[in-house]
Amino acid sequence: MPYDSIVCVKQVPDTANITAEAMKADGTVNRAALPAIFNPEDLNAVEAALDLRDRFGGTVTVITMGPPKAAEILRDCLGRGADRAILITDRRAAASDTLATGYILSQAIRTIGRYDVVFCGRQAIDGDTAQVGPQCAEKLEIPQITYLENLEALQGRTIRVKRNTGHGWEIVEGPLPVMITVVGTANQPRPCAAKRVTRWKKARVPAELPGEVKAAMPAASDAEVQAEVQRRTEVLQQRGLLLEQWDLDKIGADLQRCGLAGSPTKVYRVQSIVLTKEGYSEIPASEEGVRKLIQELVVDRTLG
Amino acid sequence: MIDVNRQGEVWVFAEQEDGVLHDVSLELCGKARELAGILRVPVAAVLPGANVRNLASRLIQLGADKVYLVDDPRLAHYQTLSYARVLTTLVDKHRPQIALFGATAIGRDLAPRVASTLRAGLTADCTDLQIADVTDPRDKKLHEKLLLQIRPAFGGNIIATIVNYDQWPQMATVREGVMSMLDPDLARPVQIVEEKIEIDQAELAIQLIQQHVEPRKVNLKGARVIVAGGGGVGSKADFRLIHELAGVIGGAVGASRAAVDSGFIGKEHQVGQTGTTVRPALYIAAGISGAVQHRAGMEESAKIIAINRDPQAPIFSVAHYGIVGDLKKVIPMMIKSLKERHGAC
Numbered sequence: 315m316p317y318d319s320i321v322c323v324k325q326v327p328d329t330a331n332i333t334a335e336a337m338k339a340d341g342t343v344n345r346a347a348l349p350a351i352f353n354p355e356d357l358n359a360v361e362a363a364l365d366l367r368d369r370f371g372g373t374v375t376v377i378t379m380g381p382p383k384a385a386e387i388l389r390d391c392l393g394r395g396a397d398r399a400i401l402i403t404d405r406r407a408a409a410s411d412t413l414a415t416g417y418i419l420s421q422a423i424r425t426i427g428r429y430d431v432v433f434c435g436r437q438a439i440d441g442d443t444a445q446v447g448p449q450c451a452e453k454l455e456i457p458q459i460t461y462l463e464n465l466e467a468l469q470g471r472t473i474r475v476k477r478n479t480g481h482g483w484e485i486v487e488g489p490l491p492v493m494i495t496v497v498g499t500a501n502q503p504r505p506c507a508a509k510r511v512t513r514w515k516k517a518r519v520p521a522e523l524p525g526e527v528k529a530a531m532p533a534a535s536d537a538e539v540q541a542e543v544q545r546r547t548e549v550l551q552q553r554g555l556l557l558e559q560w561d562l563d564k565i566g567a568d569l570q571r572c573g574l575a576g577s578p579t580k581v582y583r584v585q586s587i588v589l590t591k592e593g594y595s596e597i598p599a600s601e602e603g604v605r606k607l608i609q610e611l612v613v614d615r616t617l618g
Numbered sequence: 619m620i621d622v623n624r625q626g627e628v629w630v631f632a633e634q635e636d637g638v639l640h641d642v643s644l645e646l647c648g649k650a651r652e653l654a655g656i657l658r659v660p661v662a663a664v665l666p667g668a669n670v671r672n673l674a675s676r677l678i679q680l681g682a683d684k685v686y687l688v689d690d691p692r693l694a695h696y697q698t699l700s701y702a703r704v705l706t707t708l709v710d711k712h713r714p715q716i717a718l719f720g721a722t723a724i725g726r727d728l729a730p731r732v733a734s735t736l737r738a739g740l741t742a743d744c745t746d747l748q749i750a751d752v753t754d755p756r757d758k759k760l761h762e763k764l765l766l767q768i769r770p771a772f773g774g775n776i777i778a779t780i781v782n783y784d785q786w787p788q789m790a791t792v793r794e795g796v797m798s799m800l801d802p803d804l805a806r807p808v809q810i811v812e813e814k815i816e817i818d819q820a821e822l823a824i825q826l827i828q829q830h831v832e833p834r835k836v837n838l839k840g841a842r843v844i845v846a847g848g849g850g851v852g853s854k855a856d857f858r859l860i861h862e863l864a865g866v867i868g869g870a871v872g873a874s875r876a877a878v879d880s881g882f883i884g885k886e887h888q889v890g891q892t893g894t895t896v897r898p899a900l901y902i903a904a905g906i907s908g909a910v911q912h913r914a915g916m917e918e919s920a921k922i923i924a925i926n927r928d929p930q931a932p933i934f935s936v937a938h939y940g941i942v943g944d945l946k947k948v949i950p951m952m953i954k955s956l957k958e959r960h961g962a963c
Contacts, residue, residue: 329772412742416734441771443742445730448698452734457824458698460727474827479723480885482831488824499854499881578619578739578785582752582766585777594924594934599943604951607923607939608959616900616921617843617867 316371317430319363323356325384355435357503359496382521392514393506404561411577416449421565451493458493519559619737626715628654632665642720647681648800668694679802684809699821721791739782740789741767793892843869849876850905857882890915908933
C-alpha cells in the first residue's frame with residue numbers, strides 16, 4: 315500500500331562551527347559570515363520519508379519556507395530522490411516565530427492536500443526549539459509522534475514507531491495521518507545520486523532568477539533584465555526545471571497569523587557571548603608533545 | 619490565547635512518570651514562587667495522572683500554593699493530546715498569566731501543542747526567568763511586569779531575551795537543573811482543587827505499547843578526572859576512545875549536549891548548564907567546541923585540557939592546555955603514553 319509523505323525542511327546558518335569572526339562588533343551575529351546548511355535533523359526526516367517510500371511505495375514531497383536562496387536545499391532533496399519540492403517564500407512571512415511558522419507550514423500542507431505522514435526534523439540548530447513540528451501538527455488537527463528513532467511497522471492505516479525519549483525509548487502506535495519528528499540517530503541520510511544532481515542542478519524557483527540575471531548582465535536595463543528573466547523562466551518551464559514557489563496568498567494564509575503580526579513572542583534583547591582569549595599552553599599534537607603533557611600532569615600531581 | 623490577566627496565577631506543569639515527579643517540575647515550583655512573589659499572585663501546579671493525589675503535598679512543600687489535580691485512569695501514561703486537552707481546558711478556565719514546563723522529552727512535546735491551541739507565545743529551553751517592565755520599541759508602550767524568557771540561541775553563541783506582550787499566558791519550557799529547588803517547607807497548607815476534564819477518545823489515539831527507561835548511574839560530581847567528548851568525536855563508535863581514555867586514567871566519562879543529542883552517549887553523562895556542573899582536578903574536553911552552556915558547567919575545573927581541530931573553538935578560552943589536532947590521533951597517543959607510564963611503574 316503506497317503512502318504519501320510531506321517533509322518540512324529548513325536551511326539554517328551553521329551554528330555548530332561558529333567562530334569569533336561571525337560576531338559583529340555590536341554583539342549581534344553576522345549571519346552572512348556563516349555558511350547556510352541543510353538543517354541536520356531535517357536530512358534524517360527526508361531519509362525517513364524516502365525509506366518509507368522505498369518500502370511501501372508512494373511519494374515524497376518536500377516543502378521549505380525561507381528566502382529564495384533556500385531553494386538550494388530543495389535541489390538537494392530532489393538529488394536525494396524527492397518527487398516534488400515547493401518553496402514557500404513571502405516577505406510578509408519574515409520574522410515569524412514558531413507559532414506563525416507552524417501555521418504557515420500547515421496552510422502549505424493543506425494546499426498540497428493529500429498526505430499520510432508529515433515528517434519534520436526534531437529541531438533546527440539555529441533555535442533548537444523543537445516547537446514547529448508539534449505546532450504544525452496541532453494546526454493540521456492530526457496527532458504527533460515526536461523523536462522517531464525507528465519506524466517499526468506500518469500496516470494499513472496504523473503506524474508503529476520507536477521513540478527516543480532521551481533516557482530510554484518507547485514504542486507507540488497510532489493512526490494515520492500523523493506528524494512525525496525525527497532525531498539525528500534515526501538513520502544515515504543517503505547521499506545524492508550523481509545522475510539526479512546533474513538533472514536538478516539547473517532547476518530554479520522564479521524568485522532566484524532576477525538576482526542571477528542581474529549578476530550575469532550588470533549593465534542591463536530593468537526592461538532587459540525583465541525580458542531575460544522571462545526568457546529563462548520559459549526555458550526552465552519547458553525543461554521541467556521550474557520549481558514550485560508559493561506565497562501566502564497561494565496557501566490561503568490569514569496574514570494576521572503570519573510574520574511579526576502572527577508571532578506572540580518578541581525578541582526583546584540579544585547579547586552575544588564574548589569569546590575571551592586568555593593564555594593557554596599549546597601542546598603540539600605529537601607523541602612527544604602528549605608525553606610531555608602527561609609528564610607535567612604527573613609531576614604537579616594532577617594525575618596519580 | 620487569553621488576554622493580559624494581571625491577577626492570573628503562575629503555573630507549573632507537574633510532570634510525573636509512574637507516580638514519580640520530575641525534578642525539573644519541583645525546581646520550577648521554587649522559581650514560580652519567586653516570580654509570583656514579585657507579581658503578588660498565587661503559584662499553582664497542574665498535576666494530571668492516575669492515582670497521583672499523593673504527589674500534591676510535595677509540590678506544595680516546594681513552592682506551589684495549590685494543586686489542580688486531574689486524576690483520571692486514562693491519564694496514566696503521558697499522551698500528547700489528552701494531556702494537551704487538560705492544559706488548554708484549565709488555561710481557558712483559570713486564565714493564568716504564566717505557564718512553565720520542564721524542557722524534558724515530555725515538556726517539549728506537550729508545551730508547543732498547548733501553545734498552538736491557545737495561540738499563545740512559547741519560548742523553548744529557558745535558562746533564566748525574570749520579571750521586569752518592558753517598553754515595546756515599536757509603539758513605545760510600557761508593559762508592566764512581563765516575564766523575561768532568557769535562553770541561549772544560535773548554538774549557544776547568543777543569549778536572547780524573549781517577551782510576550784499580550785498573547786498570554788506567557789509560556790516557557792525551562793532546562794532541567796538550571797533553577798534550584800527550595801528547601802521543603804512542611805508547614806505549608808495543602809490545597810487541592812480537583813478538576814474533571816472531558817477527554818475525547820480520539821485524543822487517546824497514540825498508544826504506548828512498550829517502554830524502556832535507562833537508569834541514571836553516572837557519578838560525574840564525585841569524579842577526580844573527567845574525560846568528556848563532544849560532537850567533534852563524530853560517531854558513537856569513535857566515542858569508545860573517550861571511554862578508553864577515561865578507563866586508562868581512572869576517570870568518569872562526560873559529554874557535551876551535542877554528543878548527547880547525536881546519540882553518542884546517554885544524557886546522564888552530560889556536563890554543562892543543562893546537565894551536571896562539575897569541578898574535577900582534571901577535565902579533558904575532546905571534540906567539544908565549548909558553547910557557553912558547556913563552559914558554564916566545567917570552567918571551574920582545576921586543570922582543563924582542550925583537544926580540538928579548530929583553533930578558534932571557544933573551549934580554548936577556558937583551557938590551561940590546548941592541543942589543536944585530530945582527537946582520533948591525539949587520544950590514542952595519550953592512551954599509549956599513559957599505558958607506558960603504568961608499565962614503567
